[in-house]
Amino acid sequence: MSRAPALQPPPIHVETLGHLQRSGLLAECQVVLPTPAAGRTGGPTGEASLSGYMTLGSYKFHLRVGLPLAFPLRLPELTVLSVEPQLELPHLVGDHQLCFESETNLLLDRRDPWGIVQESLARAREMLHRLITGGRAEEFAQEIVAYWATPARIRLDCDVDATERPHLTQILFSKQVPIAVADDPFAYGQSRRERRADDLARQNAIYIPIDPVAVDPEFDPRELMKPEGIRKYIRALPEADRREVARLLGHCTQRQELVVLGVKRPRGERARVGVWFPRVRGKHPLADELAQDLAIPVALRRRDLAFLAPRGGAGAELQKRQVLIVGCGAVGGHVALILARAGIGQISLVDPDSFELENTYRHVCGMAHVDLTKVQGLRQELQRLIPYVKVVPYEEEIENLLVRQPEVLAQHDLVISALGSPTVEMHLNERIWSSTKHPPAIFAWLEPLGIGGHVLATHVPKAEGFSRGCLECLYHRPVEEGPLENRAAFATPGINYTRDVLGCGSTYLPFADLDSLRTAEMAARFALRILHRQLEGAPLVSWKGDALAFEKVGYRATPRFDAISGPFSEEQVAHVRESCPVCAS
Numbered sequence: 001m002s003r004a005p006a007l008q009p010p011p012i013h014v015e016t017l018g019h020l021q022r023s024g025l026l027a028e029c030q031v032v033l034p035t036p037a038a039g040r041t042g043g044p045t046g047e048a049s050l051s052g053y054m055t056l057g058s059y060k061f062h063l064r065v066g067l068p069l070a071f072p073l074r075l076p077e078l079t080v081l082s083v084e085p086q087l088e089l090p091h092l093v094g095d096h097q098l099c100f101e102s103e104t105n106l107l108l109d110r111r112d113p114w115g116i117v118q119e120s121l122a123r124a125r126e127m128l129h130r131l132i133t134g135g136r137a138e139e140f141a142q143e144i145v146a147y148w149a150t151p152a153r154i155r156l157d158c159d160v161d162a163t164e165r166p167h168l169t170q171i172l173f174s175k176q177v178p179i180a181v182a183d184d185p186f187a188y189g190q191s192r193r194e195r196r197a198d199d200l201a202r203q204n205a206i207y208i209p210i211d212p213v214a215v216d217p218e219f220d221p222r223e224l225m226k227p228e229g230i231r232k233y234i235r236a237l238p239e240a241d242r243r244e245v246a247r248l249l250g251h252c253t254q255r256q257e258l259v260v261l262g263v264k265r266p267r268g269e270r271a272r273v274g275v276w277f278p279r280v281r282g283k284h285p286l287a288d289e290l291a292q293d294l295a296i297p298v299a300l301r302r303r304d305l306a307f308l309a310p311r312g313g314a315g316a317e318l319q320k321r322q323v324l325i326v327g328c329g330a331v332g333g334h335v336a337l338i339l340a341r342a343g344i345g346q347i348s349l350v351d352p353d354s355f356e357l358e359n360t361y362r363h364v365c366g367m368a369h370v371d372l373t374k375v376q377g378l379r380q381e382l383q384r385l386i387p388y389v390k391v392v393p394y395e396e397e398i399e400n401l402l403v404r405q406p407e408v409l410a411q412h413d414l415v416i417s418a419l420g421s422p423t424v425e426m427h428l429n430e431r432i433w434s435s436t437k438h439p440p441a442i443f444a445w446l447e448p449l450g451i452g453g454h455v456l457a458t459h460v461p462k463a464e465g466f467s468r469g470c471l472e473c474l475y476h477r478p479v480e481e482g483p484l485e486n487r488a489a490f491a492t493p494g495i496n497y498t499r500d501v502l503g504c505g506s507t508y509l510p511f512a513d514l515d516s517l518r519t520a521e522m523a524a525r526f527a528l529r530i531l532h533r534q535l536e537g538a539p540l541v542s543w544k545g546d547a548l549a550f551e552k553v554g555y556r557a558t559p560r561f562d563a564i565s566g567p568f569s570e571e572q573v574a575h576v577r578e579s580c581p582v583c584a585s
């Protein structure tokens with residue numbers, strides 16, 4: 001039988017470990033170079049390491065310094081092999097690896113591998129010193145979620161509010177296997193692909209807030225892996241909470257029980273860790289002072305919006321805001337997805353059209369929902385990616401919706417229109433301005449062949465009333481009795497830029513996905529500024545693209561296009577028309 005030869009560690013690794021051995025930073029050093037068997041027993045094949053002793057106060061740490069194959073692009077791995085006298089330490093993960101530094105914050109000088117090893121050992125020494133001179137309980141409480149992940153043999157999704165008082169929550173089972181613990185199974189169900197929880201069996205579980213550091217300065221999280229250890233911290237709760245725990249435990253009477261502990265941390269909010277009692281005989285192990293039931297640590301993976309949204313830069317405060325998107329084509333599709341990712345709670349979609357194969361290369365949904373309405377397809381896509389967004393579908397023309405349900409505008413915090421139809425948009429603009437109860441609106445539209453796009457904000461409230469300037473203001477009649485023209489236009493008005501591939505009903509304006517994405521991004525930025533009340537006036541912003549393809553086919557750009565020197569133009573009042581019949585009255 002042949003065996004693949006062991007990878008040789010790079011010479012620089014061997015050299016660096018030799019340097020460390022001679023440096024005296026660690027005592028009784030032993031260099032371990034990989035052997036063919038190391039792949040099975042030790043670290044990954046090819047990884048060189050050194051073990052040695054570091055003495056701090058009365059403690060002697062046996063450390064292993066491993067150089068990952070990618071070193072010096074990656075930090076050395078420091079493992080605590082043993083401590084004498086015996087001591088449980090926080091900041092150890094997985095195989096007792098020491099979290100002495102986060103690589104994401106560091107720029108390593110890859111030309112100085114020895115410097116990296118020295119610096120790593122210095123930081124590890126600092127951390128170990130801090131841990132033996134006090135504050136270990138605080139560090140354990142602070143880092144308990146990471147600590148808990150190592151012994152945990154069960155992992156559950158978690159949407160439990162870490163309240164200051166005990167409360168009942170629910171374990172959710174799929175085919176008798178626990179998959180989650182949630183205060184509100186319905187809300188949890190909305191975040192599943194199935195968007196429901198009624199297929200899951202439920203059972204009560206108890207949430208108990210504890211403050212181990214205040215109770216025991218020698219707090220060691222292993223205590224919480226036994227019923228008597230948890231009972232110790234319950235006994236230290238205020239009397240009202242103790243009674244409440246006793247009462248709630250009366251509702252937890254199954255053969256298997258889950259306890260969620262809300263561990264108070266010195267900094268930041270309470271951590272959530274779980275303890276599973278798989279074989280309960282008689283009373284709940286926390287209700288019986290003598291019970292010594294088997295307890296299994298459960299890692300809880302937070303799945304609640306309050307935790308996830310800020311981690312992605314989304315604003316949890318936008319969860320209550322409702323945006324109406326009129327037109328779910330290329331621009332509207334991008335806008336909807338950007339706003340869902342920004343944390344908007346409700347997005348209403350208006351569009352009567354269905355997806356066609358021709359949409360494939362210029363819609364966020366690609367070819368995924370051909371033959372579905374754009375509203376339904378986009379709704380599925382949004383909820384698949386960001387399950388916390390509620391999508392309200394209107395599979396109809398906006399002009400019909402406004403007749404059927406005139407109050408729809410006032411029911412939203414913002415209207416964004418990307419219809420690509422100036423006539424209907426002028427009508428919508430007028431309707432927006434017809435009531436002080438109506439929200440601000442954003443109009444977004446594209447120019448042909450990548451020469452640009454525009455976004456206009458209007459009906460933005462100010463101290464008194466609304467800032468002047470609207471879509472109607474933009475249009476004028478250069479020739480008396482002649483057609484209306486958009487003064488922002490880049491493509492010379494009066495020319496039909498749509499293309500026709502198959503005859504009636506299949507005309508389209510030529511533009512690419514990047515053009516609609518850019519326009520959608522500007523519209524979404526306006527939207528967020530409006531929702532955060534950071535936008536004033538009625539700004540019109542235009543982005544200017546390359547006119548090469550446009551002019552190549554013989555088209556001419558407008559003087560406004562030629563006059564804009566940079567890639568963007570943002571103007572505040574230049575377009576406001578004193579005699580505007582919509583916004584001046």
Ligand SMILES: [Zn+2]
Nearest residue numbers: 470473580583
């Ligand atoms: Zn106006």
